[in-house]
Structures are given as C-alpha cells and as structure tokens.
Amino acid sequence: xxxxxxxxxxxxxxxxxxxxxxxxxxxxxxxxxxxxxxxxxxxxxxxxxxxxxxxxxxxxxxxxxxxxxxxxxxxxxxxxxxxxxxxxxxxxxxxxxxxxxxxxxxxxxxxxxxxxxxxxxxxxxxxxxxxxxxxxxxxxxxxxxxxxxxxxxxxxxxxxxxxxxxxxxxxxxxxxxxxxxxxxxxxxxxxx
Amino acid sequence: xxxxxxxxxxxxxxxxxxxxxxxxxxxxxxxxxxxxxxxxxxxxxxxxxxxxxxxxxxxxxxxxxxxxxxxxxxxxxxxxxxxxxxxxxxxxxxxxxxxxxxxxxxxxxxxxxxxxxxxxxxxxxxxxxxxxxxxxxxxxxxxxxxxxxxxxxxxxxxxxxxxxxxxxxxxxxxxxxxxxxxxxxxxxxxxxxxxxxxxxxxxxxxxxxxxxxxxxxxx
Numbered sequence: 372x373x374x375x376x377x378x379x380x381x382x383x384x385x386x387x388x389x390x391x392x393x394x395x396x397x398x399x400x401x402x403x404x405x406x407x408x409x410x411x412x413x414x415x416x417x418x419x420x421x422x423x424x425x426x427x428x429x430x431x432x433x434x435x436x437x438x439x440x441x442x443x444x445x446x447x448x449x450x451x452x453x454x455x456x457x458x459x460x461x462x463x464x465x466x467x468x469x470x471x472x473x474x475x476x477x478x479x480x481x482x483x484x485x486x487x488x489x490x491x492x493x494x495x496x497x498x499x500x501x502x503x504x505x506x507x508x509x510x511x512x513x514x515x516x517x518x519x520x521x522x523x524x525x526x527x528x529x530x531x532x533x534x535x536x537x538x539x540x541x542x543x544x545x546x547x548x549x550x551x552x553x554x555x556x557x558x559x560x561x562x563x
Numbered sequence: 564x565x566x567x568x569x570x571x572x573x574x575x576x577x578x579x580x581x582x583x584x585x586x587x588x589x590x591x592x593x594x595x596x597x598x599x600x601x602x603x604x605x606x607x608x609x610x611x612x613x614x615x616x617x618x619x620x621x622x623x624x625x626x627x628x629x630x631x632x633x634x635x636x637x638x639x640x641x642x643x644x645x646x647x648x649x650x651x652x653x654x655x656x657x658x659x660x661x662x663x664x665x666x667x668x669x670x671x672x673x674x675x676x677x678x679x680x681x682x683x684x685x686x687x688x689x690x691x692x693x694x695x696x697x698x699x700x701x702x703x704x705x706x707x708x709x710x711x712x713x714x715x716x717x718x719x720x721x722x723x724x725x726x727x728x729x730x731x732x733x734x735x736x737x738x739x740x741x742x743x744x745x746x747x748x749x750x751x752x753x754x755x756x757x758x759x760x761x762x763x764x765x766x767x768x769x770x771x772x773x774x775x776x777x778x779x780x781x782x
Contacts, residue, residue, distance in 0.1 A: 376734065376735055378734045379734060379735075410709070410713075414712075414713045414716055414717070415716075417717065418716055418717040418719075418720035418721070419720065421717055421720070421721055422717075422720040422721045422723070422724035422725070422731070423724065423731055423734055423735075425721050425724070425725055426724045426725055426728055426730070426731035427731070428725075430725050430726065433721065433722075433725045437718065437721075515702070515703060515706055516703055525702075527698050527699065527701075527702040530702050530705040530706045530709065531709060533702075533706040534705075534706045534707075534709035534710045534713065535713075537706070537710050538710055538713045538714065538717075541710075541714065542717065
C-alpha cells in the first residue's frame with residue numbers, strides 16, 4: 372500500500388510556521404487581520420495533526436486522556452491564578468524551563484537517531500514530557516494573569532499569542548498523557 | 564576671548580587637580596550657593612558658561628578650595644567637599660540670577676533633561692495604562708475565550724477522527740488526490756516563480772507587484 376502522509380506533514384508545517392511567525396514577528400501577532408489568520412492556520416493544523424495521532428489509539432484511551440488533561444490543566448491553571456505568594460511565582464522559571472526542554476528534546480533526538488545509545492523508557496519519557504509541559508502551562512498562565520508587581524508579564528496586545536502558547540502547552544500535555552494511557556492500555560491488552 | 568578661555572582652562576585642568584575633584588563632587592551636591600560649574604573637557608562648556616567662567620572659577624577658588632583645606636568652619640569636618648549648604652530660598656534666588664546672567668539660548672543639558680523627562684512621562688503613562696485593571700481583565704478574558712474556542716475545535720476534530728478511523732487511514736495510505744494536488748502545486752509554484760522573475764521589470768512601472776498572480780493562474 373502506498374504511504375502518503377502529506378496532510379499530517381502539511382498541517383504540522385502550517386502550525387509550526389504560524390507559531391514561528393507569531394513568536395518572532397511583533398507586527399504579526401498584533402496586527403488585526405494577520406494574527407487571526409495565523410491563529411486559524413495554527414489551530415486547524417494542530418487539530419488535524421492531533422486528530423491524526425490520536426486516531427492510532429483506542430477511543431477509550433482518547434477520552435480518558437482528554438479528561439485527565441482537562442483535570443490537570445484546570446488544577447495547574449487554578450494554582451497559577453490563585454497563588455499570590457511571590458516565593459512560588461513561576462514566571463521567573465523561564466530559563467530553567469528552556470534548558471529543561473532543550474535537554475528533553477536532545478534526549479528524544481538521541482533516542483531517535485541512536486536508539487541503543489541512551490536508556491529509554493516510553494513511560495518515563497512521557498511522564499517527563501507531561502510534567503515539563505505542566506510547568507510550562509503554569510509559567511505561561513502566570514505570565515498572562517500576573518499583576519503589575521511581577522517582573523515578567525505578557526503585553527496586553529498579545530492575547531492571541533498568549534492563547535496560542537497556552538493551547539500548545541495543553542495539547543502537548545494531552546499527547547504525552549495519551550501516550551502514557553495508550554502504552555498502559557496496550558500493556559494490559561497484551562497481558563489479557 | 565577664546566584664547567584667554569583656553570589658557571584659563573589649561574591652567575585649571577593642569578595645575579589644579581584638587582579643584583577638579585572638588586568640582587566633580589560639587590555636581591552631585593545640589594545645595595551649593597553658586598551654580599554648578601562643570602570642568603569637563605566637552606566643547607559645550609564654554610557655550611554654557613561663556614561669560615561667567617571667570618566669575619565662577621573665582622567663586623570656586625574662594626569656596627571650594629578653602630573648604631577642602633578645612634577653613635574656619637568648625638561645624639563641618641575637614642575632609643568634606645563643597646561649600647556650606649545654604650537655605651533653599653537663597654539657592655533658588657541664586658539660580659534665578661544665574662539664569663538671568665547666562666545666555667538666553669537653551670542649554671544642551673537642559674534640553675536633554677527635558678526630553679528625558681518627557682520620555683519618562685510618556686513611558687509612565689504607557690505603563691499605567693498597560694497595568695490598569697480593566698485592560699488586564701479584558702486581556703485575560705480574551706486569552707481564555709480564544710483558548711476555549713481552540714480547545715473546542717480541537718476536541719471536535721479529535722473525537723470525529725477517533726470515531727471515523729477511515730479518515731486517518733485515508734490520510735496515511737490512500738491520499739491519491741493529495742499526490743496529484745502536490746504535483747499541481749509544485750508546477751504552479753514553479754510557474755509563478757518564473758513569471759514573477761521575468762515579468763518583474765515589465766510590470767514594475769505600470770502595475771502592482773501582485774498583478775502576475777492572476778496572470779499565472781488564468782493562463
């Protein structure tokens with residue numbers, strides 16, 4: 372059978388390009404027609420790619436992953452909004468999160484290109500990814516809802532970009548939780 | 564006049580380093596009884612204090628130099644710089660006198676100070692407007708409204724594709740139409756590129772740059 376995965380790759384490219392443009396171009400994320408167009412492209416692309424990935428898992432796993440992600444993201448968001456103590460302010464964790472994500476990505480690349488070089492566990496990798504993106508979600512939420520006494524905050528014109536960052540965090544969390552639940556379900560099916 | 568000023572400047576700079584030190588210190592003390600005189604190497608110095616330079620330097624010699632050596636003032640320690648602090652009203656009066664004596668043209672430093680003040684005021688207004696509660700609330704509301712819409716769209720697409728597995732299967736294995744579309748897209752993009760390349764000079768003078776697009780697609 373001929374394998375032709377142009378649609379998922381095209382959607383991934385679309386969403387990536389729109390995210391990169393929004394990140395590096397201030398005018399693109401603040402100019403009225405362009406930001407909505409980029410947001411639509413990003414959302415459609417991400418939806419298609421997430422739908423494509425999740426269609427390889429059982430329906431039950433998808434629903435339970437969605438519910439788990441909703442609960443996790445809701446609790447993280449509530450914590451970030453209600454936590455007013457500056458001691459636990461996560462908006463200053465930007466550099467630490469960047470370095471953690473670089474290490475995480477490098478580990479993933481090492482596993483893809485040199486499979487026997489590093490010890491790898493699907494479950495542990497997925498758990499690490501879910502934790503990392505929950506921290507990212509908390510960080511971005513803090514950047515959005517923070518008050519004037521905070522050191523870092525998102526500009527009030529960047530609401531589209533803020534929504535995009537939160538959305539990408541939640542989607543990544545969902546994908547890692549889906550991997551955890553999917554691997555657990557496939558393990559239980561094998562045992563049966 | 565310029566030569567005299569140069570000689571005086573040379574004398575002050577080369578033979579009185581203590582005076583310079585005292586004068587540099589005096590810049591930071593705004594309570595001095597005479598206007599602060601900068602002995603900088605800047606060319607604006609003579610423009611600022613042109614005809615008052617001799618007067619100011621003599622004042623310097625009579626106040627600063629004496630105060631460095633201690634003088635007869637027992638209320639101040641011997642190592643302090645600058646003259647005695649005066650009453651604010653006296654200082655304001657002397658400031659007014661100095662401004663009357665000095666040139667009517669705006670001083671470079673004053674102009675930059677005014678600009679800085681204006682800039683800081685504008686920045687403060689911007690920050691205040693940015694940090695107002697209403698703006699922030701509307702910003703948060705917009706963010707979460709957009710996010711909710713995005714998540715609803717994604718959840719709908721995911722659930723639809725999870726319940727209709729044949730779509731994903733078609734995407735992964737049977738996208739024949741996509742292959743044809745890909746070839747067509749490649750041909751159109753190459754055609755468009757060459758049309759733009761060759762007709763750029765031709766169309767630049769008469770038409771807009773987007774004119775070749777319908778030209779390419781309608782051909």
